[in-house]
Amino acid sequence: MKIAFYGSSLLSSYWNGAATYYRGLLKALSHRGYEIIFYEPDAFDRQKHKDIEAPDWCDVVVYEATPDALKQAASCAAQADIVVKASGVGFEDEALLRALIHHARSDALTVFWDVDAPATLADLRNDPDHPLHEELKKIRLVLTYGGGDPVIWEYRAFGAAECIPIYNALDPETHHPVAEDSRFACDLAFLGNRLPDREARVESFFLEPACALADQRFLLGGSGWGDKPLPANVSWLGHVGTRDHNAFNVTPKAVLNISRESMASNGFSPATRVFEAAGAGACLITDAWEGIELFLTPGEEILVARDGADVAEIMRTLTPPRAKAIGAAALRRVLAEHTYTMRAELVDTIFKAHFERRTVEAAE
Template sequence: MTRRFDIVFIGLTLSSSWGNGHATTYRSLLRGLNAAGRKVLFLERDVPWYASSRDLEDPDFCTLAYYRSLDELLSRYVETVRRAGAVIVGSYVPDGIEVIDALEALGLSRLCFYDIDTPVTLARLDQGDEEYVALRQIPLFDTYFSFSGGEVLDRLQVDYGARLALPLYCSVDADRYRPVDEKPVWDLGYLGTYSPDRQPTLERLLIEPARRLPHMHFVVAGPQYPEGISWPPNVTRIEHLPPHEHVRFYARQRFTLNVTRTDMIAAGWSPSVRLFEAAACGTPIISDAWRGLDELLPENEAIVIARSGEDVCETLTQTTPERHRAIAEEARRRVLRSHTGRARADQLLEALRGLPSRSEIRSNHREMARPL
């Protein structure tokens, strides 16, 4: 492949949304880049667990290609990668450390990292766990784009040696996520893959209220939940919900629940894509609390913060239609203003434009070394 691309992403997956939050994050961002007129190549490791559950095999907003090994990546795409305006490696890429080292050796124009799991990454590095990026590699990147903002950015630069750390939150494709005419079926719903550290919050903020409000209806959609969970009879379970069904799913809920992983809560400023999707669809959100959330969606104006099951029960039973509508409208207004795929693409492009290419840096260094 010798075509020149503005940006090459090497990420976990674009083709399959099964059991991960990466695919929808990349899809929104890459659609935004396409709308901005940028040519993008996404390189994905061809692994069986995603190959068997792909829900986007031929995107119309970028070029998607697969590689089966590091050797194939380098032999088949090395010239394409070299010619790209920027190369961005994502978190959780298989053999990520080897991939990064190989790219660094190529003398690329710009090499960046996009961490869609920043708090998890840093917690792992602190424990000596270097699954997909090594501590020594963080200073190699021209920019470390982070799923998390706030204090994490300072930590990345001061404690981990990042040259430049910038926030690049997830986003929503506003053309696909919008209000639709559906009658609510469930009073409260949740969309997310099972996670042991999220499960206690799900128990407290959805399963407990379901038991206390047997006349209401609840739903949990997502894979990998253990068989031993005791679901109340008024909780509907959906094993997997592909992205093209998300809009209708949100529309059929009176409220939707956002539950945050422990590492994300500790870091703060780590919004889930589900927040932006639900808001864009006009579904009011009940969320657990974490630092930075109020800066995105102010409490009691654009979101309801629940600290207990009692808070959830009170919201479900006492919210008036006028307040329900006002919360939904304010959240949608804020998300469409600042958190669409196009807005995030513009953010990324502005950051990349501010980076001198490595060839320019090398040229400047040669000029400085010349005798006067």
């Protein structure tokens, strides 16, 4: 079957936290026999910061961020059996969704793949005139990369015919243990772009512990932090490309996951960095959110902090041998239960079940 997938970017992780998710899932789906074309706009300077070239498991079409180019790209949906519109494409998302629904064949499976369900659902709650209210009635399937039952129930309440979470995971060919790199040597590292929904939590979970632990070294990676006042023991790296993520994760004594406020409040939303870090065998400290134990066991495979004081206490007592043991346990768990091969198997089952139902309905 042919998939036309419209997302933010497959080629670049620059201001694009969904890149790892797209790459892992689509690569695994291609190995299950799907023919995939990924359509991404030339926006936010992502093409100037590409992490990968077009892979052999997926064709990539980069279109100009103009209305005419969008219309041309959207018209290609007519050639696909499955048409996917991801959230947060970054250029005329609403116009793109309308165009895809218009061009998709009547026998095609139309999918809204939400890579930021808490934000999307907040928009729907706050804006009764949001175009997605109407478009949801025309879409056959909503997939999300997190959220659990609360997201499923709310999407159904807004009119979605079906909503299923497809969680982040690990591609062990991409994220795996490597040799340490002196560029990333520190006690605690955090990698994340500066976002309004995350900044206060970064201050609490990362910068406050740094102030409390003046004798330890902290490392901050990600875009947008250039004018942020930082403690003297915090070094800022700027954007860290995906090719360096393994070394970034494995070199520090521990790495930190800080969810955006909406993700933490909703729960059941492990970020891609959780699985990237675990895949590298890193000792991961995460802020607390509901559902962690579905993915990693607190205290054994991941360390959980309720606030910055907890982070500081963990770092005061964390020994290198214990950190390595936690990282090794996390790696075993994600390889056994949380790979993109496993996630793609679920997606494949969902897609095939849809077409089987359509065949039965057509015969009746």
